Amino acid sequence: DAKTTQPTSMDCAEGRAANLPCNHSTISGNEYVYWYRQIHSQGPQYIIHGLKNNETNEMASLIITEDRKSSTLILPHATLRDTAVYYCIGLQRQGAQKLVFGQGTRLTINP
Amino acid sequence: KAGVTQTPRYLIKTRGQQVTLSCSPISGHRSVSWYQQTPGQGLQFLFEYFSETQRNKGNFPGRFSGRQFSNSRSEMNVSTLELGDSALYLCASSLYGNTIYFGEGSWLTVV
Numbered sequence: 100d101a102k103t104t105q106p107t108s109m110d111c112a113e114g115r116a117a118n119l120p121c122n123h124s125t126i127s128g129n130e131y132v133y134w135y136r137q138i139h140s141q142g143p144q145y146i147i148h149g150l151k152n153n154e155t156n157e158m159a160s161l162i163i164t165e166d167r168k169s170s171t172l173i174l175p176h177a178t179l180r181d182t183a184v185y186y187c188i189g190l191q192r193q194g195a196q197k198l199v200f201g202q203g204t205r206l207t208i209n210p
Numbered sequence: 211k212a213g214v215t216q217t218p219r220y221l222i223k224t225r226g227q228q229v230t231l232s233c234s235p236i237s238g239h240r241s242v243s244w245y246q247q248t249p250g251q252g253l254q255f256l257f258e259y260f261s262e263t264q265r266n267k268g269n270f271p272g273r274f275s276g277r278q279f280s281n282s283r284s285e286m287n288v289s290t291l292e293l294g295d296s297a298l299y300l301c302a303s304s305l306y307g308n309t310i311y312f313g314e315g316s317w318l319t320v321v
Contacts (some may be wrong), residue, residue, distance in 0.1 A: 105227055133309075133310075135312075140298075141314055141315070142214075142300050142312035142313050142315050143253070143300070143312045143313045144312070145309055145310070145311055145312075147263075148309065186253075190310075192307040192308065193307055196241050196242065196243055196258055196260075196265075196266075196302075196304050196307075196310055197255050197258060197266050197268075198243075198245075198253075198255065198302075198310060199251035200245075200254075201252075202252060207222065
């Protein structure tokens with residue numbers, strides 16, 4: 100499983116785009132990049148995932164560099180409810196399903 | 211479609227007792243995994259079951275065990291509880307090789 104590195108904390112103003120970086124330089128070719136977030140005292144919530152191409156859904160966009168060594172999660176218009184810990188995880192989709200969580204990034208959205 | 215359901219949500223146990231936590235996966239999901247979250251250690255993988263077979267196990271003592279039933283529902287058991295077992299226990303489910311979804315967790319306090 101790829102080791103991921105994320106900033107410990109970030110701040111963003113409400114209404115602005117929040118850009119959360121993740122370094123995963125050891126990611127293997129068949130590992131997907133998954134993003135989850137955890138709002139205090141709740142279970143982790145799936146946000147988005149990707150392999151090579153950039154992805155977008157109703158929650159966020161995921162930009163993966165061409166060499167796949169890093170990625171950025173973009174919350175286009177952050178709200179106070181986006182305040183959470185965000186985890187970037189590398190996961191092989193075949194075989195045993197095991198997520199290895201790091202410390203994540205604590206994102207605070209300020210009014 | 212109902213999400214991952216965990217019961218009970220909150221419980222208090224005494225040192226030395228045992229506890230059983232239950233998880234109902236999303237309908238159709240056959241992979242069920244369990245995680246422990248504590249302030250000191252973060253989110254850690256406990257074990258994963260697929261079609262009633264344990265496929266992967268984390269680095270936890272034998273006091274932590276689990277099982278999966280033919281309907282994919284799962285239980286985890288912790289025997290001889292210790293104060294350090296106080297944690298949020300999270301269950302997650304997935305279709306084979308697809309996105310993993312988490313429940314809201316069971317808060318266990320050992321006194």
